[in-house]
Amino acid sequence: MTTHLIKGVSVLGGTPTDLVIRDGVIASGPAEGVEEVIEAEGLIALPGLVDLHTHLREPGREDAETVETGTQAAAIGGFTAVHAMANTEPVADTAGVVEQVWRLGREAGYCDVYPIGAVTVGLAGEKIAELGAMADSAARVRVFSDDGHCVSDPLLMRRALEYVKAFDGVIAQHSQEPRLTEGAQMNEGELSGRLGLAGWPAVAEEAIIARDCLLAAHVGSRLHVCHVSTAGSVELIRQAKEKGWNVTAEVTPHHLLLTDELAATYDPLYKVNPPLRSASDVEALRAGLADGTIDIVATDHAPHPHEDKDCEWAAAAFGMLGLETALSVVQQTMVDTGLLDWAGVAERMSYAPARIGRLADHGRPLEDGAPANIVLYDPKATRVVDGSETASLSRNTPYAGRELPGRVVATFLRGKATVLDGKLQ
Amino acid sequence: MKRHLLSAADLTREDAELVLSTADEMRSLADRPIKKLPALRGRTVVNLFFEDSTRTRISFEAAAKRLSADVINFSAKGSSLSKGESLKDTALTLEAMGADAVVIRHGASGAPHRLAHSGWVRSSVVNAGDGTHEHPTQALLDAFTMWRHLGPRNGGTLDGQRIAIVGDVLHSRVARSNALLLRTLGAEVTLVAPPTLLPVGVDTWGVETSYDLDGVIPKADAVMMLRVQRERMNGGFFPTAREYSRRYGLDGRRMATLQDHTIVMHPGPMVRGMEITADVADSDRSVIVEQVTNGVAVRMAVLYLLLGGSEPAHTEGDDL
Numbered sequence: 001m002t003t004h005l006i007k008g009v010s011v012l013g014g015t016p017t018d019l020v021i022r023d024g025v026i027a028s029g030p031a032e033g034v035e036e037v038i039e040a041e042g043l044i045a046l047p048g049l050v051d052l053h054t055h056l057r058e059p060g061r062e063d064a065e066t067v068e069t070g071t072q073a074a075a076i077g078g079f080t081a082v083h084a085m086a087n088t089e090p091v092a093d094t095a096g097v098v099e100q101v102w103r104l105g106r107e108a109g110y111c112d113v114y115p116i117g118a119v120t121v122g123l124a125g126e127k128i129a130e131l132g133a134m135a136d137s138a139a140r141v142r143v144f145s146d147d148g149h150c151v152s153d154p155l156l157m158r159r160a161l162e163y164v165k166a167f168d169g170v171i172a173q174h175s176q177e178p179r180l181t182e183g184a185q186m187n188e189g190e191l192s193g194r195l196g197l198a199g200w201p202a203v204a205e206e207a208i209i210a211r212d213c214l215l216a217a218h219v220g221s222r223l224h225v226c227h228v229s230t231a232g233s234v235e236l237i238r239q240a241k242e243k244g245w246n247v248t249a250e251v252t253p254h255h256l257l258l259t260d261e262l263a264a265t266y267d268p269l270y271k272v273n274p275p276l277r278s279a280s281d282v283e284a285l286r287a288g289l290a291d292g293t294i295d296i297v298a299t300d301h302a303p304h305p306h307e308d309k310d311c312e313w314a315a316a317a318f319g320m321l322g323l324e325t326a327l328s329v330v331q332q333t334m335v336d337t338g339l340l341d342w343a344g345v346a347e348r349m350s351y352a353p354a355r356i357g358r359l360a361d362h363g364r365p366l367e368d369g370a371p372a373n374i375v376l377y378d379p380k381a382t383r384v385v386d387g388s389e390t391a392s393l394s395r396n397t398p399y400a401g402r403e404l405p406g407r408v409v410a411t412f413l414r415g416k417a418t419v420l421d422g423k424l425q
Numbered sequence: 426m427k428r429h430l431l432s433a434a435d436l437t438r439e440d441a442e443l444v445l446s447t448a449d450e451m452r453s454l455a456d457r458p459i460k461k462l463p464a465l466r467g468r469t470v471v472n473l474f475f476e477d478s479t480r481t482r483i484s485f486e487a488a489a490k491r492l493s494a495d496v497i498n499f500s501a502k503g504s505s506l507s508k509g510e511s512l513k514d515t516a517l518t519l520e521a522m523g524a525d526a527v528v529i530r531h532g533a534s535g536a537p538h539r540l541a542h543s544g545w546v547r548s549s550v551v552n553a554g555d556g557t558h559e560h561p562t563q564a565l566l567d568a569f570t571m572w573r574h575l576g577p578r579n580g581g582t583l584d585g586q587r588i589a590i591v592g593d594v595l596h597s598r599v600a601r602s603n604a605l606l607l608r609t610l611g612a613e614v615t616l617v618a619p620p621t622l623l624p625v626g627v628d629t630w631g632v633e634t635s636y637d638l639d640g641v642i643p644k645a646d647a648v649m650m651l652r653v654q655r656e657r658m659n660g661g662f663f664p665t666a667r668e669y670s671r672r673y674g675l676d677g678r679r680m681a682t683l684q685d686h687t688i689v690m691h692p693g694p695m696v697r698g699m700e701i702t703a704d705v706a707d708s709d710r711s712v713i714v715e716q717v718t719n720g721v722a723v724r725m726a727v728l729y730l731l732l733g734g735s736e737p738a739h740t741e742g743d744d745l
Binding site for chain 1: 511512513531532533534535536538539542543555556557558559598601624625626627629630
């Protein structure tokens with residue numbers, strides 16, 4: 001394995017220093033036997049990013065994304081670990097499917113893939129899947145989610161929260177009250193009324209979050225709230241944390257930047273679940289991420305083939321790409337605004353998601369002896385996002401044509417460069 | 426005017442008044458033995474209907490034919506929401522056939538907007554009703570009807586005229602377009618509905634709202650009843666059809682509280698006995714049949730103004 005010397009890099013934005021990567025770990029002592037030197041003046045080193053919410057689409061929808069292309073997109077975006085959501089075809093609700101996804105990730109080699117197991121059989125919300133079998137499988141599943149669907153039955157949710165305590169699992173809930181969102185298309189507000197698109201009220205998210213926090217407290221288990229999108233949700237999670245309940249939460253990059261005003265274009269690129277919300281929600285989400293109420297940023301990277309977005313709004317699929325732009329969006333919304341420093345970014349995009357997912361080899365400080373999972377990032381670069389140039393198989397980025405700050409220069413997975421000079425290796 | 430008519434909000438007051446005055450000229454054509462103008466000879470108008478709506482389609486068809494346009498009716502029932510051809514492929518097909526204007530009715534809000542702005546077609550797009558969004562030509566024909574009845578006693582405008590729009594505002598494209606257009610024309614609009622059938626954010630529409638029909642209609646100059654679709658019954662928006670009729674239906678007793686000049690309107694199709702009783706629908710105040718006649722004139726005006734450009738609607742010396 002190549003021994004790298006990264007010269008003059010600013011670890012978490014601190015004083016420039018040198019990093020040596022040898023035998024897959026961050027090495028101490030003199031830089032002996034260096035085979036490749038990376039001049040990294042002006043670059044920031046962050047621990048390899050960890051995504052707790054990725055849709056890799058394989059098995060089943062290889063026309064939208066595969067484990068290989070999805071992990072390539074992840075590496076380009078600075079990620080060294082992604083959690084693959086369970087809503088594949090077949091659903092990842094058995095040990096067999098999660099092991100298949102896990103194995104595909106290992107074969108691809110761009111990024112570690114940690115499968116998420118479905119909470120209920122077939123995501124149908126009726127019967128708990130074999131959570132224990134998935135936890136005990138080679139994929140060692142710790143995160144369980146019916147994402148795309150809410151575990152809306154309160155008794156089923158209670159049982160799932162209780163059951164995963166046996167193997168230190170966590171239920172990652174897609175908080176969407178189904179009856180309150182029948183046919184819903186966009187954030188319910190003044191604009192939905194004007195555009196004639198069925199409204200998706202904030203309360204449909206908040207009611208489930210409130211219930212789940214109470215359930216998690218009652219049974220003493222871990223709850224993770226996926227893609228928080230409203231100011232009211234932030235407030236509920238803040239209250240739960242103040243009570244000492246074991247609740248964590250994520251926000252997506254797009255909910256930190258984009259608002260429901262974009263729906264006025266009727267362009268389904270902006271159709272996503274949960275929907276883009278108002279500017280005041282965006283502000284509350286940023287504040288919540290800054291003060292730690294929201295623990296992490298997770299991409300909810302959701303590839304869709306072109307024809308599923310090149311149509312009328314109601315017919316289009318929900319979801320947008322996120323892996324390749326996440327760090328830039330976080331820089332723009334959180335760092336350049338002064339809400340977070342780079343240590344804060346490392347916490348929210350690497351350390352904390354690795355803790356929630358119970359990953360041992362990811363999300364560790366860049367210290368001697370730690371696995372060399374590193375991203376080198378140039379915060380001074382800018383780029384206009386080209387929607388036709390994605391490592392992902394799909395093109396449904398909501399940022400096409402937008403100027404975003406920053407550029408991932410290199411990504412190392414256990415010392416092996418997956419990206420160098422911004423290009424896949 | 427803009428190249429497309431997608432929303433009543435696309436129309437300035439000047440645009441809207443131009444449509445009304447042009448429609449007035451077109452309407453007088455209906456009284457002549459030969460009801461046809463050569464204005465759009467050689468132009469092709471496609472009626473692209475993804476939803477059944479016989480009355481709107483034949484209204485547009487009559488309008489285009491009276492302007493001598495070639496008309497193609499394209500009924501694409503089923504739409505891309507099921508497994509049929511996508512909106513995009515349908516649009517590309519029409520483009521290849523050389524349509525000058527596409528009149529589209531679609532179940533998805535914003536479908537006409539997509540058609541106009543996705544680069545699929547170059548033709549003018551006229552929204553003939555999209556989902557629960559808008560139906561701008563319906564609003565224009567409604568305004569035209571009001572203007573003909575109320576204008577003469579109000580200085581030739583709708584300024585300050587009180588219009589009550591009653592019923593399922595939440596799902597009504599007619600109500601949205603009317604609220605926008607009537608405000609542009611200076612009228613004062615009150616939307617009357619049970620709270621469950623008023624959209625969130627209606628307070629930003631620049632209109633009044635009320636839950637109390639009896640409190641509103643004695644002051645109104647026009648009362649427009651909206652159709653209540655049977656499928657709303659199962660949505661729990663109101664308990665029963667009978668209760669809805671008691672609270673929000675227009676019957677003979679309520680009609681007796683109207684001012685002498687007040688007209689009663691309905692975009693059709695009516696559910697007699699639900700939102701309007703037969704004696705009201707068939708009364709002298711009802712202009713419901715006239716709305717249909719005016720629909721053709723207004724749609725002629727819209728097609729003419731979008732496609733005919735700056736040329737006058739009639740030639741010099743024509744006694745139109």
